[in-house]
Amino acid sequence: MIYRNGFLIYNPAARTLDTAGVEQLDRTLEVLHKAGHSIATARTFGPGTGADVARECLAKGADLILVAGGDGTINEAANGVIPSEVPFGVLPGGTANILAMELGLPQAMEEAARGLGQWIPRRISAxxxxxxxxxxxxxxxxxxxxxxxxxxxxxxxxxxxxxxxxxxxxxxxxxxxxxxxxxxxxxxxxxxxxxxxxxxxxxxxxxxxxxxxxxxxxxxxxxxxxxxxxxxxxxxxxxxxxxxxxxxxxxxxxxxxxxxxxxxxxxxxxxxxxxxxxxxxxxxxxxxxxxxxxxxxxxxxxxxxxxx
Missing domain, CATH: 2.60.200.40 (Tumour Suppressor Smad4)
Structure with missing residues (x-):
């Protein structure tokens, strides 16, 4: 699956997205672009803003919402996407990455991103x-x-x-x-x-x-x-x-x-x-x-x- 209008939401305050983490984010975007995906970034602006950022991405016609951050950032973004049918994916990048761990994703953000094209959409309960x-x-x-x-x-x-x-x-x-x-x-x-x-x-x-x-x-x-x-x-x-x-x-x-x-x-x-x-x-x-x-x-x- 190739995504043409995807958005990568990230939390710049996430523990792993410090100076070195920004470089990791850049490498992750490079991986996604080389795979043929068209992905724009959208940052959060503090606690509680992730849902609104996700809604703005949906309003722009997003065909994919990716979230790089901890479980708190993922939760906020999900609250902005539910009950939309737009695919929602996660990349590990915060204090705790329980959802990424549960899914069996690689711990490194760019390594996880390499599998995006093979990930399968499934409707789940929340x-x-x-x-x-x-x-x-x-x-x-x-x-x-x-x-x-x-x-x-x-x-x-x-x-x-x-x-x-x-x-x-x-x-x-x-x-x-x-x-x-x-x-x-x-x-x-x-x-x-x-x-x-x-x-x-x-x-x-x-x-x-x-x-x-x-x-x-x-x-x-x-x-x-x-x-x-x-x-x-x-x-x-x-x-x-x-x-x-x-x-x-x-x-x-x-x-x-x-x-x-x-x-x-x-x-x-x-x-x-x-x-x-x-x-x-x-x-x-x-x-x-x-x-x-x-x-x-x-x-x-x-x-x-x-x-x-």
Missing amino acids: GLLTSDGGSHRRFFLLLAGVGLDAHIVSQVDPALKSSQGKLAYWIAGLAEFSRELDEFEVRAGGQVRRVSFALSSRVRNYGGSVVITPDAHLLRDDFAMAWFEGRNTLRYLTYLGGILTNKLAGMEGVTLLHARSAEFVPLEDGPVFVEVDGELAGALPARVDIVPDALTLLVPPSFLSWTR
Whole structure:
């Protein structure tokens, strides 16, 4: 497939798009042009601008939207493309590149770009978060986290994230051991639990480091959910052991299930945060829903070998 009016959206503030990264972006464009694709660049202008940039590209008749950046930039651009049928592809280029990892793309941006002509368009479902009691709505491709991990995201130092990448999240996570966790109620699949962390995922990889929901897949039409009970952060050391040894199923305090929607209800004063695709996205009360036939994602042929 050759694209005649494609746009490459990139985040100039992405960790890997510093001076050396700009050269990598130039090399990537050269790869695309040599392959016969006509690709223009479109930069974002700060947090929250990616969706508008994507909409502007669609208004110019784009036949392809590529995004070079981390999962946050990809999320913003996807929010501007959904529910269009214009193909949407990703190139790794940020702090975390979970979607690129999930698709099995090469880590180097220009190497990933070499496969563009062979990538296959597939309509996939997306998640939709409705938060802050219904006042905010946001699509997501990877996951929604409520409680513990969203609080960690809220505490990440932006400067440290820019310089140290994923290490900034681990540092913020260690600080959680000094506090009692907030609890809330989660309802899905006919089950109700009082928990401190609830994950609704479309992907296997969590944070690019561990696997919490091994049965999740972008070609499924549901969420793989993992709920964790308990206020005491030390309990999460046991949970982490279960994650690392792939023994979460059946562990006390852990609920694993698949569902197409879930509700999250606050039980105490003070905000309980929600994050989607690694970015803070509001507070409870909230819900997540599957939106079928939402996005035309470009995937390598090997990705289609998945079966239920």
